[in-house]
Amino acid sequence: MNEQLQQARWTHVALPVGDLDRAIDFYTSLTPLVVVSRFADDAGRSAWLSNPGQYETPFVLVLVAFDRESGKQLGLLTPFAHLGIEVPSRAEVDLIAERARELGCLHWEPQDVSEWVGYVCALRDPDGNVIEISHNQKVFETVRRLWAPPAEA
Structure with a gap:
């Protein structure tokens, strides 16, 4: 177990998106969120967004674009x-x-x-x-x- 994890905590909300780049543009231009990291695997691509410098109590919006749902509106x-x-x-x-x-x-x-x-x-x-x-x-x-x-x- 991770030595720094002293208690269970709420860390993120994940939303499926049809177009990851479009979603990232929306959130980074109309909210105070910034991209923390991006990932890709066999299923698709994702991005983690959070408040800039939110270091002590990080909370992340995870945007996930599954290849099989690319281009669909998934709200x-x-x-x-x-x-x-x-x-x-x-x-x-x-x-x-x-x-x-x-x-x-x-x-x-x-x-x-x-x-x-x-x-x-x-x-x-x-x-x-x-x-x-x-x-x-x-x-x-x-x-x-x-x-x-x-x-x-």
């Missing part, structure tokens, strides 16, 4: 199921929505939803999966607060 996350990405400002939500609108892939217009959801829009990736872009949703902040070790007195 699984629709109409509400989605991947969520939080950005630092409302302006960034608006900017991403504007670019997605121009590309014809805006799924939900930017909107204030609630205290727990924040300001959001959603995009459709090339396979039809829904990607939510949010500001002030507080998922990251809330989990860190709830799971933080107690402060020393």
Whole structure:
């Protein structure tokens, strides 16, 4: 067993894609994700995407293009199921929505939803999966607060 693995952890979500290069272009141009690594084997090709420099708690979106499904639209996350990405400002939500609108892939217009959801829009990736872009949703902040070790007195 890997010496550095002290406990089980959630590491990735994998999505099949019909066109890997098109999917990589979508995610790297409309979200903050970057390519970490690419792989190929007898079944097809894949790419790992994550936040730049996400080193201590890496979480990866794995895009997999199986040769037998090349060119097919394979979306699984629709109409509400989605991947969520939080950005630092409302302006960034608006900017991403504007670019997605121009590309014809805006799924939900930017909107204030609630205290727990924040300001959001959603995009459709090339396979039809829904990607939510949010500001002030507080998922990251809330989990860190709830799971933080107690402060020393």
